Amino acid sequence: xxxxxxxxxxxxxxxxxxxxxxxxxxxxxxxxxxxxxxxxxxxxxxxxxxxxxxxxxxxxxxxxxxxxxxxxxxxxxxxxxxxxxxxxxxxxxxxxxxxxxxxxxxxxxxxxxxxxxxxxxxxxxxxxxxxxxxxxxxxxxxxxxxxxxxxxxxxxxxxxxxxxxxxxxxxxxxxxxxxxxxxxxxxxxxxxxxxxxxxxxxxxxxxxxxxxxxxxxxxxxxxxxxxxxxxxxxxxxxxxxxxxxxxxxxxxxxxxxxxxxxxxxxxxxxxxxxxxxxxxxxxxxxxxxxxxxxxxxxxxxxxxxxxxxxxxxxxxxxxxxxxxxxxxxxxxxxxxxxxxxxxxxxxxxxxxxxxxxxxxxxxxxxxxxxxxxxxxxxxxxxxxxxxxxxxxxxxxxxxxxxxxxxxxxxxxxxxxxxxxxxxxxxxxxxxxxxxxxxxxxxxxxxxxxxxxxxxxxxxxxxxxxxxxxxxxxxxxxxxxxxx
Numbered sequence: 001x002x003x004x005x006x007x008x009x010x011x012x013x014x015x016x017x018x019x020x021x022x023x024x025x026x027x028x029x030x031x032x033x034x035x036x037x038x039x040x041x042x043x044x045x046x047x048x049x050x051x052x053x054x055x056x057x058x059x060x061x062x063x064x065x066x067x068x069x070x071x072x073x074x075x076x077x078x079x080x081x082x083x084x085x086x087x088x089x090x091x092x093x094x095x096x097x098x099x100x101x102x103x104x105x106x107x108x109x110x111x112x113x114x115x116x117x118x119x120x121x122x123x124x125x126x127x128x129x130x131x132x133x134x135x136x137x138x139x140x141x142x143x144x145x146x147x148x149x150x151x152x153x154x155x156x157x158x159x160x161x162x163x164x165x166x167x168x169x170x171x172x173x174x175x176x177x178x179x180x181x182x183x184x185x186x187x188x189x190x191x192x193x194x195x196x197x198x199x200x201x202x203x204x205x206x207x208x209x210x211x212x213x214x215x216x217x218x219x220x221x222x223x224x225x226x227x228x229x230x231x232x233x234x235x236x237x238x239x240x241x242x243x244x245x246x247x248x249x250x251x252x253x254x255x256x257x258x259x260x261x262x263x264x265x266x267x268x269x270x271x272x273x274x275x276x277x278x279x280x281x282x283x284x285x286x287x288x289x290x291x292x293x294x295x296x297x298x299x300x301x302x303x304x305x306x307x308x309x310x311x312x313x314x315x316x317x318x319x320x321x322x323x324x325x326x327x328x329x330x331x332x333x334x335x336x337x338x339x340x341x342x343x344x345x346x347x348x349x350x351x352x353x354x355x356x357x358x359x360x361x362x363x364x365x366x367x368x369x370x371x372x373x374x375x376x377x378x379x380x381x382x383x384x385x386x387x388x389x390x391x392x393x394x395x396x397x398x399x400x401x402x403x404x405x406x407x408x409x410x411x412x413x414x415x416x417x418x419x420x421x422x423x424x425x426x427x428x429x430x431x432x433x434x435x436x437x438x439x440x441x442x443x444x445x446x447x448x449x450x451x452x453x454x455x456x457x458x459x460x461x462x463x464x465x466x467x468x469x470x471x472x473x474x475x476x477x478x479x480x481x482x483x
Contacts, residue, residue: 020068058125077386127261131252362426380441384448
């Protein structure tokens with residue numbers, strides 16, 4: 001049996017590794033395509049791109065691993081069935097569950113390992129990825145000069161290049177407007193020059209040749225005149241400070257409050273804190289509304305020394321007032337009611353925001369538990385399915401895998417949406433896809449164990465023969481009576 005187990009494991013590990021990297025590559029390309037506008041033209045170094053790809057790949061593992069497991073299990077069992085190796089093992093008295101035993105043990109280890117990765121490394125990767133994307137979004141576009149077009153990427157400056165030699169990077173017919181100083185306008189004209197950014201990307205170094213500088217000292221008082229100076233130069237070097245062109249890293253702790261960046265213990269603490277905050281907000285809201293808006297003047301009221309002879313009617317009191325006093329009372333009551341309504345709307349929005357945070361945290365908490373189980377469910381779907389269809393390679397397995405994964409993804413996304421909207425509890429919204437696919441896995445395992453011809457058209461045709469025969473006899477009888 002050890003030889004059989006080694007044979008099955010060797011047949012499975014290769015496709016599993018291959019499909020995992022293929023799936024991760026496809027998901028990563030999709031991720032980069034979604035963020036291509038934020039990455040292109042920023043002059044990012046290769047280290048930043050590699051770091052972003054690494055952390056983005058770690059966040060895609062929860063989606064890629066179930067699909068890779070499904071595809072690899074169908075390919076492995078399909079190859080064994082297509083090459084009659086599965087038939088030979090069954091002929092030797094080895095049942096399908098015993099053939100799958102080493103793979104089930106391996107997938108159990110994979111599920112446990114994936115749980116630790118999803119619970120510990122993936123939240124850290126989310127935090128690093130969010131920080132990187134935020135820094136990249138703040139990064140200014142790379143400095144590029146086009147012939148005859150003003151470049152206005154530097155605040156209070158405009159630079160125009162008449163022509164740029166692509167081989168030597170020499171610039172001809174340079175015009176620079178510098179308005180960085182409030183009281184001085186400087187215009188620089190040069191026949192040629194070179195422009196480059198310093199190594200630390202904090203300064204723009206401009207070397208100019210054969211040019212002149214015009215400076216106008218502007219005085220905004222109407223009774224004074226502006227001073228104009230003119231300088232000629234053979235060679236001039238300008239050092240212009242830059243801001244936003246150097247890639248600066250921000251503190252990643254500012255993203256630590258997002259639920260995606262927390263492990264299960266942190267999410268559990270967050271959920272308890274948000275529930276306590278909701279309970280306290282409801283109580284505090286009621287107390288503040290009563291004391292501050294409804295009974296706001298009780299602290300200044302004094303008890304009446306006269307005994308109350310009968311209940312006081314508010315409407316009767318209003319009838320005794322003059323029209324002016326009555327309008328004043330109505331106006332004050334309307335203002336207090338509007339103030340109370342505004343306060344209630346504000347508290348309602350804040351409680352709704354807290355509820356959204358709570359729903360998201362609960363969904364992420366349940367997802368960390370459900371994903372390892374979904375990996376095992378996909379294996380239990382793929383392995384029997386591969387044994388039934390008996391087709392290996394990347395043709396039929398990919399079609400079937402994508403079909404099942406699309407169904408799983410649609411159900412999962414729908415459940416998560418209902419959870420985040422507060423329509424469903426987090427447990428049912430996250431686990432509903434597993435609850436639907438698990439019976440399918442059991443059914444396929446049962447069918448493959450009993451060598452059921454699930455996808456054999458002849459088997460279904462044979463079962464339908466009595467129905468078809470009955471239909472033909474009925475049709476012939478009706479036609480005979482009609483004639």
